[in-house]
Amino acid sequence: MKRCISCGALLSEAPLLTIENMPAAAQNLPGPEDAEREHGITVRLCACTGCGLVQLDNEPVSYYRDVIRSGGWSTTMDRLRRSQYDAWIAMCGLEGGKILEAGCGQGEFLKILADYPVQAFGMEHKHDLVLKARAAGLTVSEDYPETEDQVFENGPFDGFTSFNFLEHQPDPCRYLRAIARNLVPGGYGLVTVPSFEYILGQNSFYELIPDHLSYFTEGTLSSLMDRCGFDVLKKERVNRDTISVIVRKRTMPDVSGLIARRESIAAEVLRLVDTVSGEGKKIAVWGASHQGFTLCAVTGLQGKVAYIIDSAPFKQGMIAPASHIPIISPEDARKDPADTIIIVAPGYTEEIAGIIRRTFPKGTSIRTLMTDHLDDLGRTE
Numbered sequence: 001m002k003r004c005i006s007c008g009a010l011l012s013e014a015p016l017l018t019i020e021n022m023p024a025a026a027q028n029l030p031g032p033e034d035a036e037r038e039h040g041i042t043v044r045l046c047a048c049t050g051c052g053l054v055q056l057d058n059e060p061v062s063y064y065r066d067v068i069r070s071g072g073w074s075t076t077m078d079r080l081r082r083s084q085y086d087a088w089i090a091m092c093g094l095e096g097g098k099i100l101e102a103g104c105g106q107g108e109f110l111k112i113l114a115d116y117p118v119q120a121f122g123m124e125h126k127h128d129l130v131l132k133a134r135a136a137g138l139t140v141s142e143d144y145p146e147t148e149d150q151v152f153e154n155g156p157f158d159g160f161t162s163f164n165f166l167e168h169q170p171d172p173c174r175y176l177r178a179i180a181r182n183l184v185p186g187g188y189g190l191v192t193v194p195s196f197e198y199i200l201g202q203n204s205f206y207e208l209i210p211d212h213l214s215y216f217t218e219g220t221l222s223s224l225m226d227r228c229g230f231d232v233l234k235k236e237r238v239n240r241d242t243i244s245v246i247v248r249k250r251t252m253p254d255v256s257g258l259i260a261r262r263e264s265i266a267a268e269v270l271r272l273v274d275t276v277s278g279e280g281k282k283i284a285v286w287g288a289s290h291q292g293f294t295l296c297a298v299t300g301l302q303g304k305v306a307y308i309i310d311s312a313p314f315k316q317g318m319i320a321p322a323s324h325i326p327i328i329s330p331e332d333a334r335k336d337p338a339d340t341i342i343i344v345a346p347g348y349t350e351e352i353a354g355i356i357r358r359t360f361p362k363g364t365s366i367r368t369l370m371t372d373h374l375d376d377l378g379r380t381e
C-alpha cells in the first residue's frame, strides 16, 4: 500500500476516484511525430488515512523542480501579488529584510517584490529560467531543496514566498523543512496553493492534473505546515481558487528557567549536604523514584548521601542508577539513623513526613524538595 507524501501514513485502500486517459503532463508538449507513442495515463486520487491530504498516488512529472508559469503577466495577478505583499510585509515587519522566493521561475513575481523596500532573492531549478530572471536584473540562485539540511545561497532569510509550487512536490515536507532551515528564527512565509475546497465546490474534475500531486484544503495545508516547523498565522482564500497562508517558523522552547533551576537547587542541596556532613552527621534521601535518582546523580551526591530510603520492597537492596547510592528500607534506616532526611517524592511528602515524625529518632531534621527550593519541615519531637 502507498503512503502519504505529506505525513507518511497509509493511503486509503481504494482510490476516491480513478481517471483514465489523462494527459501525462501539461508541459513539454508532444509534436505530431510523437503521436504514435504518446498516450494518456491513469491517475488515482487518494486520501491519506492520517493527515487527510488528498493526493495522486502517481509518480511526479519529470520537471517537478521547475517553475513553469504559462500565464504570463496579467493585471489580475499583478494586483493580487501586490495586495499580498502589502499585507504580508506590513503584518510581519519585513521591510529591509531578505526574502527568498523558493521556486521563482523567470521572476514573474520576484520582479514585483523587487519594487518593495526589501532585498529580493530567488531560487529556480530550470537553467534557462534562471538566465532569464538574471537578465531581468534579479538575484537568482540555480538550486532546488534536495535535502532537508541543504544550505541555500544568500541565506539566511527573514522570509520566503512560494506561489503554487508546493502542490507539485513529491516530498513537500523536505521542501518546507529545507526552507525553514534557511530562515532566521521566527522567519515568515507567504505560501499559496490551489484550493481543493474550490475544486470540490465547482466539481471541476479537469483541475486534476498529474503535475499537481497534492490537493490541499486549508486544514491539510495547515497540518503539513505544522509538521514542517511552521505556525500558520493567517489563512484565506484569494482569487476564488487559491489558498493563501502566512506562516512563521517556530522558535525553540526557552529552557533557560530549567537550567537556572537545576543550578539553584543543586547549589542549595549541596550547601545542606556539606553543612550536615561537615558536622560529622549523616544525611539521607527518601524516595527511590526518578526525581530522587536524578537529584542524587546530577547534583553529585554520591559519597555524600548515606542511603536512599524507599518503602517498596523490590527497590530495597538495589542501588540508585548513575549515583550508585544504596537503597534501603525504613526499618534499616531506623537502625542506622541519619540526622537529616530529604524527602524527594512529589505527592507523598506529607505521608512520608508523618512516618518520619512517628517512627524515627527524636531530632531528625526533615527537608523536602519543592519545585524551587528545599523546604524545612522541622525536626521530629
Ligand SMILES: [Zn+2]
Pocket: 004, 005, 006, 007, 008, 009, 048, 049, 050, 051, 052, 053
Ligand atoms: Zn498524510
